[in-house]
Amino acid sequence: MVVTCEQVWHELSNYLDGEVSPEVRVAMDEHLRGCQKCSAVLDGTRNVIGLYGEDRMFEPPQGFSQRLHKRLEENMPRQRGTAFGWMVAVAAALLIVGSFEIGDSSAFVGPQLRSEHAQPGTGVPPEMMVVVAEDGKLFHAGAGCPLLHDKAHLRTMTTSEARREGYTPCVRCMKQYLNESAGLEKDDDDDGEFASSASVGK
Amino acid sequence: MEEESRILAEVAAAHDVVISVLQWGVMPEEAISVENRAERLNEEMLIRRIRDGEHELFYELIRPYERRVYSTAFAILRNEADAEDVAQEAILKAFKHIRQFRAEARFSTWLIQITVNEARMRRRKEHVEIMQPIVDHQDDEGNYVPRDFADWREIPSETLERSEVRQKLAEALASLGQKYREVFVLRDMQHLSIEETAKTLGVSTASVKTRLLRARLMLRDLLAPGLGGSWSSKLSFAKGTKPW
Numbered sequence: 254m255v256v257t258c259e260q261v262w263h264e265l266s267n268y269l270d271g272e273v274s275p276e277v278r279v280a281m282d283e284h285l286r287g288c289q290k291c292s293a294v295l296d297g298t299r300n301v302i303g304l305y306g307e308d309r310m311f312e313p314p315q316g317f318s319q320r321l322h323k324r325l326e327e328n329m330p331r332q333r334g335t336a337f338g339w340m341v342a343v344a345a346a347l348l349i350v351g352s353f354e355i356g357d358s359s360a361f362v363g364p365q366l367r368s369e370h371a372q373p374g375t376g377v378p379p380e381m382m383v384v385v386a387e388d389g390k391l392f393h394a395g396a397g398c399p400l401l402h403d404k405a406h407l408r409t410m411t412t413s414e415a416r417r418e419g420y421t422p423c424v425r426c427m428k429q430y431l432n433e434s435a436g437l438e439k440d441d442d443d444d445g446e447f448a449s450s451a452s453v454g455k
Numbered sequence: 456m457e458e459e460s461r462i463l464a465e466v467a468a469a470h471d472v473v474i475s476v477l478q479w480g481v482m483p484e485e486a487i488s489v490e491n492r493a494e495r496l497n498e499e500m501l502i503r504r505i506r507d508g509e510h511e512l513f514y515e516l517i518r519p520y521e522r523r524v525y526s527t528a529f530a531i532l533r534n535e536a537d538a539e540d541v542a543q544e545a546i547l548k549a550f551k552h553i554r555q556f557r558a559e560a561r562f563s564t565w566l567i568q569i570t571v572n573e574a575r576m577r578r579r580k581e582h583v584e585i586m587q588p589i590v591d592h593q594d595d596e597g598n599y600v601p602r603d604f605a606d607w608r609e610i611p612s613e614t615l616e617r618s619e620v621r622q623k624l625a626e627a628l629a630s631l632g633q634k635y636r637e638v639f640v641l642r643d644m645q646h647l648s649i650e651e652t653a654k655t656l657g658v659s660t661a662s663v664k665t666r667l668l669r670a671r672l673m674l675r676d677l678l679a680p681g682l683g684g685s686w687s688s689k690l691s692f693a694k695g696t697k698p699w
């Protein structure tokens with residue numbers, strides 16, 4: 254097998270990633286030994302990968318970590334330690350249920366639904382992470398859903414983001430949330446998960 | 456609890472192997488993966504405990520990734536303030552949704568996926584592309600032909616410590632179109648696999664490969680004349696005169 258310069262450039266990236274067949278690799282090695290142009294391109298490309306692959310490329314600005322930790326601290330619940338762990342879990346579970354309806358009452362003014370037969374699914378938590386296929390119409394609880402056909406083009410996002418892009422809940426895997434009325438008071442706090450366990454009782 | 460002691464035992468066993476490797480001074484190939492495994496098990500346990508209410512362990516969980524999250528956001532947004540804000544949002548989101556993290560994935564990959572989504576949303580919100588990409592007029596399909604054949608064989612090891620070189624690299628990357636930049640950042644800077652990159656961006660592995668080839672060749676064209684020639688000789692001349 255003999256390859257041309259153009260063919261070498263075309264496969265260069267795959268060659269560096271070990272994604273070419275042994276036969277193509279041998280042919281490319283052979284070409285590269287005799288071609289100055291191509292070996293210059295190869296070396297340069299390797300240098301590009303090496304330089305950008307270094308951890309030091311983009312340094313965060315001074316104080317980044319401190320500001321990040323401060324922000325996290327402000328958003329963490331107050332309980333500490335495992336003793337209250339289960340209470341927090343119970344509180345979180347209840348509050349997630351409590352915040353189910355927020356998604357539809359908030360800022361999203363009727364996005365074009367991708368599917369005419371879509372159900373709004375008022376019970377879906379707005380912050381839940383779901384997957385969508387680029388060409389699909391539905392959002393799913395996980396990539397394992399049998400109604401999700403195009404598994405090669407998935408994106409992960411929250412349900413509210415998915416709705417904004419016109420996706421609707423999958424009737425199969427999101428079933429538990431559809432037309433479910435939570436029967437609990439609405440909680441104004443969007444971050445209900447983080448509210449203290451004191452609000453469990455209400 | 457049983458689960459936790461199982462993980463603890465596995466972590467301890469993995470650590471033993473690492474330690475014995477260090478003591479005997481041999482470094483078989485498996486040692487690296489053993490170390491990774493220990494790390495991963497440790498991470499698994501951290502996540503479990505955070506889910507169970509020990510929220511402050513989240514700091515420990517993300518510490519190794521803070522910079523990666525920032526640099527991913529920066530590479531996509533090309534702006535320090537936005538990158539910091541998006542990095543914070545992404546990490547906060549990871550904390551809020553830690554219950555939804557599935558153990559089949561690597562935590563770092565999950566975190567980078569959230570960051571990319573967050574950064575993309577920020578860009579969409581701002582509508583206008585502030586800096587127009589310089590080299591984005593080619594289509595995925597056509598072949599990219601290198602424009603420059605400058606020899607660029609060696610990189611001086613201290614190259615990246617020079618802030619002007621980093622500046623050049625950042626400018627070159629910023630000049631790529633969004634779709635090339637995203638693929639390059641995930642694959643070559645964050646070291647995601649081709650499959651993980653495809654999944655994160657919602658494109659096929661074939662497009663990842665095509666875009667990656669183009670991104671790498673474009674960057675080489677932008678950098679080889681300078682780094683292979685004029686800049687590096689100028690730099691070695693300036694060596695010792697600058698504090699960095």
Ligand SMILES: [Zn+2]
Pocket residue numbers: 257258259261284288289290291292
């Ligand atoms: Zn050639």
Ligand SMILES: [Zn+2]
Pocket residue numbers: 392393394398399400401423424425426427
């Ligand atoms: Zn589904």
